[in-house]
Amino acid sequence: MRLLKFAPPAYLTKYAAWLTGIYLAFGHGIVSAEQVPARYTPPTDISVDGHLFDSLFILVTWMILGLFVAMTAILIYSMIAFRQKPGKRAVYEKGDSKKDAVKSVAFAIAIFLGVDGPLLGFSHRDVIDNFWNFPNTKEIDNDKDVLRVEVLAQQWAWNFRYAGKDGKFNTADDIVTLNDFRVPVGRKVLLQLTSKDVIHSMFLPNCRIKRDANPGEITRMWFQTKNDAVGDYQIACAQMCGYAHYLMQGSFKVLSEQQWTDWYGESARISENWATAQNEFEGKHAELKARNNYSWGWEWKSQPPQ
Amino acid sequence: MDDHIHPEPTSFISKYIFSHDHKVIAKQFIFLGLFGLLFGGVMAMIIRWTIAYPGEPFPVLGKLLFSDTNGLLSNDRYAMFFTMHGTIMIFFAITPILIGGFGNFTIPLMIGARDMAFPTLNMLSFWAYFVSVLFLAGSFFVPGGASAGGWVAYPPLASTQFQAGWGHTFWLFAIYFVGASSTMGAINYITTVIRLRAPGMGWFDMPLTIWGLWLTAVLNALFLPVLTGGAILMILDRVAGTHFYTAASLGQKGGDPILWQHLFWIFGHPEVYILILPAWGIVSDLLSFFSRKPAFGYRVTACAMIAITILSALVYGHHMFTTGMSPMLSESFQILTMIISIPAAIFFENWLHTIWHGQIRLATPMLFSLGLVFVFGLGGLSGLYLGSIATDLYLHDTYFVVGHFHLTMAAAVLFGSFAAIYFWFPKMFGRMMNDTLGKIHFWLSVVPLTAVFVGMLIVGYAGHHRRTPSLQAYEYLKPLQQMNVWITVAALSLGAAQVLFIINFFMSLFAGPKAPNNPWGVGTLEWMLPSPPKYYNFEKIPNIYYGPHEYGNPSVKDRDWVGQWEDPKNPGSGGPNAH
């Protein structure tokens, strides 16, 4: 790993390109990587469940590393030790007895129980107790314990909707942001997602989770940040969603309780003013009411499909 | 069946173009497949170059191909490139080489048949395939360019609303004809193996190559029609305005975009085994042939192959853990996926047991077989992370997935193909390939290949999601740029090493030393025939007395192999049918 911490020297990349037989020393250099310290592990873990992924990944790696090293050792040893010697014959061993069959199946089952077993067990536990253990939506009627956010993905941006003062979605006082996702530190956050156009996938690498946003249906995702997670992070779109897919990033800010109160309070106030103005306007022009276009949102689904 | 010998065709067209001869059709498939491999490979180089060296045109080709964008691969073309790279490598490189090519070549020869059960259907299968190639090649030249939504072609991105133009429709037609071709081939393979085995050859006397190809044919016959059917629905959506895959929320009458994912992956997971089973079979045989030792636990290996074939139909949901599929269903798919470890572990056990205490000849085909065991080991083990939901939620749609499936489907299958080419080349063309060049080709391939795909596992683990021509939009991806440069350097080296293969292939084709009937000292039926075999293969259909892996049999004194056709009363003498 240490070796890899340096960008390959320019002559090496040039040499490799020359090797392809198509780099005819055209004289232009190869742009070397911007000098950012390299990283080989996932970005900072900021969610209370993120360590479950990290530790399970490491556990599996250690388990299969044993198998892999053993396999490679046998391969290399055999290549050297069992090279053909003139006049010698291999052992005439077919391994076709019942005993051999039982042995190899038993060994395979042992590997299954020893490696896949723990993996299945932990994965089951983490999914049921944590990653997919959604806060009970029926009991949520305010955002004090669980912050609810509606997410609308589109080519190539993220829209976020908070309920606003009235605690109801798809009303005039909703707080709506574009590519700007803010959550209070330490609070559970429950998202309902859908897409306006193609399939996207909301990926929060710092929380070790992602969920597809499908047009025509609502999916959900939840996480809770650790108490020391205040900071700026990013949302990625993980699902191919068109030629600008790789640009579909959004800002993801974890705010301290104070920052949150300030931001949310101010936003809610602006939204409310706007809603009041809107209501007044609609009172005078009833014929325009149906035309409002602030409503990409939906009434919060208290019983989502899954 | 003995009396079904037609006279050999004499005209060039009936002999080499519209041929009924399985050996000629095999070569047609292999040449097309190698061409596809070259094409898909160059695309991969350009893709890697774009990620590593933003703003730098790809040497020479860049300026030629993309003159309108200063030699750079633009974002929309980047999407076309990775879409077509995947499509070409899967359907137009690996499928034709291993299944169309070596399936056609080895099945009749190794089971002692004069040709396929349905030679005309066989010819049709190739020409349906050729039509498919025309559609795919044509799709690059239609207005709007080729399909660009990824090889999985998820709607709505694959609908006319988001990909107008004929590119993706052509892609669907190409898939349709590949499906038709593969289904025809599969019916043929299945029937041939069931009906035309030489007298005395039971199911468990078949070489494992044939087991692999036969099970592949079964999967092809069962699951390619699902993809073909799904593609027809999508063609209807695009051409006739139906709504199978449109979402209701688009303000139209609704179907379900997720339906395509189900249809695609019902086919897509078995497809992995469609591609790898022939390679497993070939390698299981070659490890025994070149260790001069019987294949350890032959029956158990064959049964493990059958088990994997069945299981492969039951696990496809592991591609959809993040779609919002019900947790109960997800967990069921998770468990079924993990069970595949059992037959897979049996393979590795038996492979390693086969070479243990062997007398190993490290000829080129053997090196590639050992290489397959190595890269498939890496690929298979990395699959564990993706089969388990808790780890997949993070790793899904990252380069970890790309690394994983390239190690299994690309690296392992590629090595299986190379092993097969180096091994059967003498029988196919009557000349030997250069072993030294072959060995250099192997070592210069296995090292960068491992580096490329293990590198992808690492950047995927570090959070690099797929299908990104540039990492610069993300702060957390910038630290991965260096690793990506390394991957590209390794990929270019891997590409460069293939020049050795091309040189070796064509030099040997025209100027290689003449091949004897049985250069490797192997006992399967094709090696009793002259190299290359005559039209209609066997003058007299041989009787089968031995299994395919009789090496080091102590009852034979003067050599360490026994032909399957040899008379047990006098084994080792060459037998009545020896030429």
Ligand SMILES: [Cu+2]
């Ligand atoms: Cu997206």
Ligand SMILES: [Cu+2]
């Ligand atoms: Cu799969």
